[in-house]
Amino acid sequence: MSGTTRAGSYRAVLLLPSALRTFVPALLGRLSYGLLPLSLLFTVQSSTGSFATAGVAVAVFGAASLSMPFKARLVDRFSQRRVLPLLAVGASAGLVVVATVGTSAPAVLLFVGATGLLAPPLGPSMRSNWRLLTDGSALKERAYALDAVSEECLFLAGPLIAGTLMSIVSAPAALCGSAALMLVGTLAMVTSPVTTRTAAPVAVAGAAARLGPLAIRGLRRVLVVVMGAACGLSMAYVCVAGVAQRAGHPGSAGYVEAAIALGSVAGGLLWARRTHTGPWTTQLAGLIAVLAAGLVVAAFAPGLLVLGVVLGIAGVAVAPMFVVAYLAADEVTPPHQRTEASTWINTTNNLGSAAGAALAGLVVDRSTPTWGFLAGGTFLALVALAVLRRPTGGRSWLRRGGRLGPGRPGGRRR
Incomplete structure (x- = not known):
């Protein structure tokens, strides 16, 4: 629980x-x-x-x-x-x-x-x-x-x-x-x-030395989740621009994006009022599900004002999602690699955002922003479900508190 x-x-x-x-x-x-x-x-x-x-x-x-x-x-x-x-x-x-x-x-x-x-x-x-x-x-x-x-x-x-x-x-x-x-x-x-x-370095050799924290399977899994979430969220930004353009008010896209950012600020402040003791998987899946629901509802928003309100509410999950991802990365990597691990979260976020923007651009060009929002929401829902999926053997992807399932904490698995 x-x-x-x-x-x-x-x-x-x-x-x-x-x-x-x-x-x-x-x-x-x-x-x-x-x-x-x-x-x-x-x-x-x-x-x-x-x-x-x-x-x-x-x-x-x-x-x-x-x-x-x-x-x-x-x-x-x-x-x-x-x-x-x-x-x-x-x-x-x-x-x-x-x-x-x-x-x-x-x-x-x-x-x-x-x-x-x-x-x-x-x-x-x-x-x-x-x-x-x-x-x-x-x-x-x-x-x-x-x-x-x-x-x-x-x-x-x-x-x-x-x-x-x-x-x-x-x-x-x-x-x-x-x-x-x-x-x-x-x-x-x-x-x-x-x-x-x-931090005191740990002697490693071969691929582990070259890859750094990327050699840790637990971190790679966190990064895949971050990349997937960033991809879906980036699709929303492109679709917002598409809606604003079709409404004849392209500059309004900036206000909708600001609403998402303000929602993110509020979400971060509210999230940190409590210490969350559940598994990282549950927390990440729940936050990504909020984003997914927001994009699906945004697909049916009747105008830019309602769209800004809907996405602003969904935006409350953005900052908490990154907080949870950073904490999860800390748990699965040793101290002497945690700065680099944190940087990989930013890097995969940027890569996922770039991929999402490209995909949404294709969808908006070939159909309408509505389908772009629905595609992004569906993709985020699939990411949330994948986070909760139990691998072979029935053990959860990360243990309670963010530690690796099979194996020892602290990213010691090679």
């Missing part, structure tokens, strides 16, 4: 030793990623005169983010204080070059790609810090919820700040602002005492 108990307060989380000292600079650095897409798009368009090149530049930066798990592996091995400043200096310098040096499209794309390869993994690093800060307490789930909600707010505020800077100054100025936030936030975060700590 799953259940809940009362969790500690957010105040208790922030009053942990070095918590504010670490978290506030991390938020500052992570805000740079909220400003970056819009400011990069218009900066490259301005310097090259081509929206096509600008779109490719944003895609190149996103593709370069696939290197994030390998940078996180360096952080796990050598500590945040030794790795993150080097990455931040290189990435911020790359953004400044793109913003200030007018050059040809190939050169711009080269600089953007190099910048993406150097972009520091600030989110996974902060979650690693939360694990250390909450060690010995029952506050980790609440800390993760606070982190997820804050990140959602950053990606709501980032485009607004970027748009304001572009209106008052210019797109290159907004991109330089993103570079400054990244550099200052990172350098300030790594001065916190907690960022010097590293």
Whole structure:
């Protein structure tokens, strides 16, 4: 049976030793990623005169983010204080070059790609810090919820700040602002005492050494679930755009997406008010089922206003889903691999989102957004059912509390 108990307060989380000292600079650095897409798009368009090149530049930066798990592996091995400043200096310098040096499209794309390869993994690093800060307490789930909600707010505020800077100054100025936030936030975060700590490595060889936490079957299963959920949710965003376009109000899609984000913030805050004691599988399946139901109902929404309300309510499951996924990843991986494992959740989320957007685009082009919502909802329902499926032998996919079924906890299975 799953259940809940009362969790500690957010105040208790922030009053942990070095918590504010670490978290506030991390938020500052992570805000740079909220400003970056819009400011990069218009900066490259301005310097090259081509929206096509600008779109490719944003895609190149996103593709370069696939290197994030390998940078996180360096952080796990050598500590945040030794790795993150080097990455931040290189990435911020790359953004400044793109913003200030007018050059040809190939050169711009080269600089953007190099910048993406150097972009520091600030989110996974902060979650690693939360694990250390909450060690010995029952506050980790609440800390993760606070982190997820804050990140959602950053990606709501980032485009607004970027748009304001572009209106008052210019797109290159907004991109330089993103570079400054990244550099200052990172350098300030790594001065916190907690960022010097590293977990004792475990000697492994062969494929396990090359794959890192991906060699752990329990983590791979969590990642498959995250990718499936991201795919279904991404289909909803494309379908929202399709509905808005057909209604003759394409800009309204942004308001509906904001409603989803606000629902996610509310869901994260409400979720962390309790400590959830049930199996991770039950929690993930339930949250994904909420998203599935929301997409099915959205298929029959009579207008954009109702659509925003429906998807805003369904959005309450988004932030909690990531909190549960991060906690599950922690349980099935050893301490010296948890930053990288957390980064793989972000990476598979991005891959799933890309696949979902492509699939939904095909559905909307060939039929209507209604069928796209129904396809996404059906897919999410199948993912939820698959999470609860019992493999051969009758043992659950993960044990109560998120540990692997057959085998020992902590990701020791090879």
